[in-house]
Every structure is written in structure tokens, then in C-alpha cells.
Amino acid sequence: GAGVSQSPRYKVAKRGQDVALRCDPISGHVSLFWYQQALGQGPEFLTYFQNEAQLDKSGLPSDRFFAERPEGSVSTLKIQRTQQEDSAVYLCASSFLAGGADTQYFGPGTRLTVL
Amino acid sequence: QKEVEQNSGPLSVPEGAIASLNCTYSDRGSQSFFWYRQYSGKSPELIMSIYSNGDKEDGRFTAQLNKASQYVSLLIRDSQPSDSATYLCAVSFGNEKLTFGTGTRLTIIP
Numbered sequence: 001g002a003g004v005s006q007s008p009r010y011k012v013a014k015r016g017q018d019v020a021l022r023c024d025p026i027s028g029h030v031s032l033f034w035y036q037q038a039l040g041q042g043p044e045f046l047t048y049f050q051n052e053a054q055l056d057k058s059g060l061p062s063d064r065f066f067a068e069r070p071e072g073s074v075s076t077l078k079i080q081r082t083q084q085e086d087s088a089v090y091l092c093a094s095s096f097l098a099g100g101a102d103t104q105y106f107g108p109g110t111r112l113t114v115l
Numbered sequence: 116q117k118e119v120e121q122n123s124g125p126l127s128v129p130e131g132a133i134a135s136l137n138c139t140y141s142d143r144g145s146q147s148f149f150w151y152r153q154y155s156g157k158s159p160e161l162i163m164s165i166y167s168n169g170d171k172e173d174g175r176f177t178a179q180l181n182k183a184s185q186y187v188s189l190l191i192r193d194s195q196p197s198d199s200a201t202y203l204c205a206v207s208f209g210n211e212k213l214t215f216g217t218g219t220r221l222t223i224i225p
Contacts, residue, residue: 031211042119042203042215043159056212091158103149104213106158 002026004107006092012113013082021077021110025094032075033104034067035091043091049075050098082114117142117208121216130225134191138204138216141185147207148180150189152200153218159203163189194223 005024013019025032031050035043036059045059051072060067064083069075079086089111093104118141128134136150147166151159163178165171165187171178177190187206191198201220205213 033212035213035215040123040217042205042217043213045212045214048211050211056210059212098211103161103164106151106160108158 004092004094004105006090006107006110008110009108010111010113012115014115015084016081018078018080019082019112021079021090021112023075023077023092023094023107025073025075025092026096026105027073029094029096029105030098031095031102031104032069033093033095034075034077035093036061037089037091037109039088046077046090079112082112084114087112087114117145117206117214119204119206119214119216121202121204121219123217124220125222126219127222127224128194130194130196130223132194134194134198134221134223136189136191136202136204136219136221138187138189139185140187140204140206140214142206142208143182143185145182145185145206145208148178148187149205149207149213150176150178150187151203151205151215153203154200162202191221196223196225199223 034046037043048056049069064080089109092107095102150162165178179188201218203218204216
């Protein structure tokens with residue numbers, strides 16, 4: 001496709017449920033990022049992949065958060081035993097090159113609401 | 116912890132005037148600087164990137180970088196109502212991830 005796509009766009013989960021959020025990056029983009037954006041805040045980094053390798057997961061807030069990109073393309077962010085504080089918009093971004101200087105293109109995000 | 120600071124606003128500017136948005140960052144080793152625009156309920160969209168000291172112009176937008184003062188700004192000339200959005204400053208501190216400020220909400224008054 002022409003841009004980064006994410007699904008679902010909206011997700012409502014009951015506290016304690018597991019959720020899986022999907023990201024389809026721009027074709028050919030090496031780098032893939034996940035960010036979490038709380039209401040009224042800027043995006044906060046969660047994790048980074050270069051192809052299929054997860055090179056940085058320093059932003060994942062707890063071991064309930066897990067991300068994968070097994071074939072170096074589509075990525076899934078999984079949150080186990082969701083808590084109310086997990087409610088946020090989860091943004092995926094991709095860039096053509098590795099390294100921080102390249103433009104990151106953002107997907108539309110998944111808005112997660114945990115009840 | 117490496118930080119990016121912005122005034123949250125709201126900043127109100129009359130239509131046709133110049134909007135000035137400011138950002139400071141904590142790490143002198145920072146290498147790449149970006150301004151993203153985010154409309155309400157939408158994802159961030161890149162407006163400008165700047166990597167070296169000085170000014171960079173693109174249409175009505177000018178980014179200014181002063182590494183000695185650890186300061187980056189965005190000027191929007193001839194502001195239009197469609198410029199009303201939240202503007203996010205983002206910095207790459209020499210690695211891949213972006214560190215964002217909290218954003219400045221800009222309103223252009225017709």
C-alpha cells in the first residue's frame with residue numbers, strides 16, 4: 001500500500017484481556033517503530049525493529065508488552081492482561097533506512113480503551 | 116533522561132501572521148531534529164527535518180536550529196486556518212528512536 005496501515009483502528013478490551021495490534025509498514029522499509037501516545041502527550045517510544053531483529057525494546061513499560069516482526073515486514077504488538085493505564089493510541093512508524101536520521105512515516109494508530 | 120521541551124500552548128495567532136513554535140532539548144549530542152504536525156484524532160505528519168545549524172525553508176515553513184543553545188524552532192508564515200493543529204518537536208539522540216515533546220497546540224484565528 002501507499003502508507004503504513006494499522007489494524008484494528010479501535011479496540012475496546014476488558015481489564016485482564018489480551019490484545020494484539022497489527023502494523024503493515026511501507027513496503028521495503030527496513031525500520032519499524034512502535035510508539036504509545038497518551039491523551040495530550042507526545043508519542044513515547046516503545047520498541048524498534050531493523051528488519052526482523054528487535055534492536056531496542058527499552059520503552060516497553062512492562063513484561064506484559066511483547067512485539068514481533070518475524071519476517072521483517074508485518075509487526076504485531078501484543079499486550080497481555082491489559083490494565084486501564086494501557087489505554088492510549090498505539091502508533092506504528094516505518095522508515096526506509098536504519099538509523100535515526102531517516103524520516104519516520106506514521107500509521108493512523110490503534111486507539112485502545114481498557115475498561 | 117534525554118528530554119525535549121515545548122510550551123503546550125495553546126498558541127493563538129491571527130490568520131496571515133507568523134506563528135513561532137519553540138523547542139529545547141537536553142542532549143548536546145543530538146543529531147536529527149524533526150517537526151511533525153498532528154491534527155486532532157490523526158497521526159503525526161512530518162513537516163520539516165533539520166540536521167545542521169541555521170535555517171531551512173520549505174514553502175511557508177522555516178525550521179531553525181541552534182545546537183549551541185540546544186534550541187530548534189519552526190516558523191509558519193502567512194498562517195492559515197488549516198495550520199491549526201498540534202506541532203510536535205522530535206529529536207533523535209544519535210540512535211534510531213525519536214524522543215518527542217508534549218506538543219504545542221496552535222490555533223489560527225480567522
